[in-house]
Amino acid sequence: MKQKNILIVDDEAKMRRILEIMLQQMEFNVFQAEDGLKALQVTQDEQIDLIITDLQMPNLDGLGLLKQLRAKSNAVPVIMVTAHGTVETAVTAMQYGASDYILRPFELEAVEAAVQRALKLAKIEQENSYLRSELDSGWGEFIGNSSAMxxxxxxxxxxxxxxxxxxxxxxxxxxxxxxxxxxxxxxxxxxxxxxxxxxxxxxxxxxxxxxxxxxxxxxxxxxxxxxxxxxxxxxxxxxxxxxxxxxxxxxxxxxxxxxxxxxxxxxxxxxxxxxxxxxxxxxxxxxxxxxxxxxxxxxxxxxxxxxxxLPNLHAREQDIIILAEHFLQKHAQEFGFPYSGISTDAKQFLLHYAWPGNVRELENMMERAIVLSGGRLIETSHLPFNIQQEKAPLVAADKQTENLTDSVQDLNAHVEQLERRLIKQALDKTQNNKAKAAQQLNISERSLWYKIKKYALS
Ligand SMILES: Nc1ncnc2c1ncn2[C@@H]1O[C@H](COP(=O)(O)OP(=O)(O)OP(=O)(O)O)[C@@H](O)[C@H]1O
Ligand SMILES: [Mg+2]
Known part of the structure; x- marks a missing residue:
């Protein structure tokens, strides 16, 4: 195992020497500094695993050093050295995040015990913070039941x-x-x-x-x-x-x-x-x-x-809606919105979009949609314009008619059904702007008006 680096901070050379001998005896690698400022410098140049510092020193004292380290988010464990008269200050230091204190005159056993305890604690804390960050991103987050997944x-x-x-x-x-x-x-x-x-x-x-x-x-x-x-x-x-x-x-x-x-x-x-x-x-x-x-x-x-x-999202049709709902729920919760589902029309667009950015794109789109809908039903109008532009509904209609051939009795009725749907979608997309909708459908505004009446869409 790699030797640990310990930094001793004390203005008295004799004290540093005593600790140095003890720590070398325990097979640590020892660095020294004569005040808090010099110590900060050492922590910038070296990978220090533990600091043992005196409390009273010129320039920057032990407590000041500790505060500066924590202000820089440096979590290195710090042990305070104290004489009987200053135990109280050492206890204050522990409230600022010092690991422990040792009393002068030093006893080898006490120093060793404090050092081992501090190093062990630091290791546990490091692992804990790692585990916490890992918890968010494991198995549990997989969504999708398609055979591909x-x-x-x-x-x-x-x-x-x-x-x-x-x-x-x-x-x-x-x-x-x-x-x-x-x-x-x-x-x-x-x-x-x-x-x-x-x-x-x-x-x-x-x-x-x-x-x-x-x-x-x-x-x-x-x-x-x-x-x-x-x-x-x-x-x-x-x-x-x-x-x-x-x-x-x-x-x-x-x-x-x-x-x-x-x-x-x-x-x-x-x-x-x-x-x-x-x-x-x-x-x-x-x-x-x-x-x-x-x-x-x-x-x-x-x-x-x-x-x-990994298959593209477009190829996992079965997973698209489950994923979309999952992300909507996730972001609704995050923003404190309710969540009321996705409209059938919007689902059609999601199902037939090509998803060049795959699951990440879907997640971003759902985050945006829940914000735009304010927690209400997600409609086509809450989806980005480019996805609304896709010829999705036509493809959908194609698919529907594929399976309809047996049951189709009345061609006109089906054509009308499809026409009504496409017009409704164009109106939704354009937020009821008749001129734009007519343009999108490539029909005159006049004939759009006529059809709106015919299909009772207004
Ligand atoms: N099956 C899934 N279930 C839930 N979330 C998923 C799924 N697949 C991907 N995600 C989410 O989609 C986002 C993109 O996934 P990830 O970062 O693993 O993709 P990637 O293939 O590494 O992408 P890139 O090549 O761009 O780095 C992440 O937020 C991830 O959590
Ligand atoms: Mg990646």
């Missing part, structure tokens, strides 16, 4: 028990990240971290140091050691999103890590063993990405041990 659930279950690398393919917004998280959550690695990194969002050289980490001094600007994502995900899962956007050379280095299960931080010769599961995702067709030199073929075969292909 049923097979996805089965695949997730099958692969989660193994250590295998997984490649998830699917267009934007189809739920690739959701699947990756679900695999992690269902796996024996669930108690360790799920670390996600988007290869498209980070420039190549930075991505390399993000993944591998580096040794202090490895390059200009490497002021302190940095743990990379590979190491961070130890025992857990590393999610490499948009893998085809990773630099070609870096892909070769990734492949080496996957093969050898070892890596070196940049600027270091020490090789570190790692145990992680890799899940990669891409919204490109990997075969095509290989052909265009976006994806290394050898890496592809390494990752492609197990592939999950």
């Amino acid at each position: 049923q097979s996805i659930y089965t695949l997730i279950q099958q692969v989660s028990a193994t250590k295998t690398s997984v490649l998830i393919q699917g267009e934007t917004g189809t739920g690739k990240e959701l699947v990756a998280r679900a695999i992690h959550r269902a796996s024996p690695r669930r108690d360790k971290l799920f670390v996600a990194i988007n290869c498209a969002a980070i420039p190549a050289d930075i991505l390399e140091s993000e993944l591998f980490g580096y040794q202090k001094g490895a390059f200009t600007g490497a002021h302190k050691d940095k743990v990379g994502k590979f190491e961070l995900a130890e025992g857990g899962t590393l999610f490499l999103d948009e893998i085809t956007e990773m630099d070609f050379n870096l892909q070769a280095k990734l492949l080496r890590v996957l093969q050898e299960r070892r890596l070196e931080r940049l600027g270091s010769n020490t090789s570190i063993a790692i145990d992680i599961r890799i899940i990669a995702a891409s919204n490109r067709d990997p075969k095509q990405a290989i052909a265009t030199q976006k994806l290394r073929e050898d890496l592809y075969y390494r990752l492609n041990v197990f592939t999950i292909e």
Whole structure:
């Protein structure tokens, strides 16, 4: 295990020396500062795991240091050193988030106990905050019963028990990240971290140091050691999103890590063993990405041990309305609106829209719709204009007539039914603007007026 870094803050050199000897005895790595200001500087340059600070010091005292750290959202555990006369101040410090205090003169056992307790507590808190953030995004959030999604659930279950690398393919917004998280959550690695990194969002050289980490001094600007994502995900899962956007050379280095299960931080010769599961995702067709030199073929075969292909939303017709209702409920609750369902007409549009942005687009659309409807029934007019423009109802009508051939007795009656519907929709869409509706239907305003009367639509 990596040595923990402890920072001792005290204006008396002798006191620092005593603590240093004790902490080195416990195999900690020790840093020193002679007042609060210098200590703040050290926390900026080094990855400090614990601070032991005196209370009274020139420049910035112990309490001031603690307050400044917390103001910067630095949650590093802090132990206060105090003499009998100042215990009260140390207790105040604990109200400001100090972990503990130790009394002078120091006893080795007391120091050791306080340090171990503080480190353990910090670890639990870190894990808790991680668990809290994970709770929002696990299995529980999957919606959809289509056969396509049923097979996805089965695949997730099958692969989660193994250590295998997984490649998830699917267009934007189809739920690739959701699947990756679900695999992690269902796996024996669930108690360790799920670390996600988007290869498209980070420039190549930075991505390399993000993944591998580096040794202090490895390059200009490497002021302190940095743990990379590979190491961070130890025992857990590393999610490499948009893998085809990773630099070609870096892909070769990734492949080496996957093969050898070892890596070196940049600027270091020490090789570190790692145990992680890799899940990669891409919204490109990997075969095509290989052909265009976006994806290394050898890496592809390494990752492609197990592939999950997410279908487009348009192809999961059965799930569209359930998903829409789920998102409407979710956002209604968020905004404090009631929720009264989706009109039949609006459903037709949802069912026949092409959904280029897939589930994410549906979610955004529903968020907007509930705001526009104010919690009332979602009508076509609450949907974006582009979806209202689609020829959806015609397609719907086509489908209806397909199944009607047997039962059609009266052609005119059916044509009229369809005509009435299309006119009603055009009026809804244009908020009863007759001129616009007529234009959309490509008929004269006069004949629209006539039909409105005929079908009692006004
Ligand atoms: N089956 C589903 N049930 C519920 N929510 C879903 C489902 N699929 C996707 N979502 C939601 O849709 C949004 C997009 O999903 P996600 O981020 O996993 O997509 P993605 O495939 O990674 O997209 P991109 O390629 O754009 O990164 C998320 O908010 C996710 O929670
Ligand atoms: Mg994604």
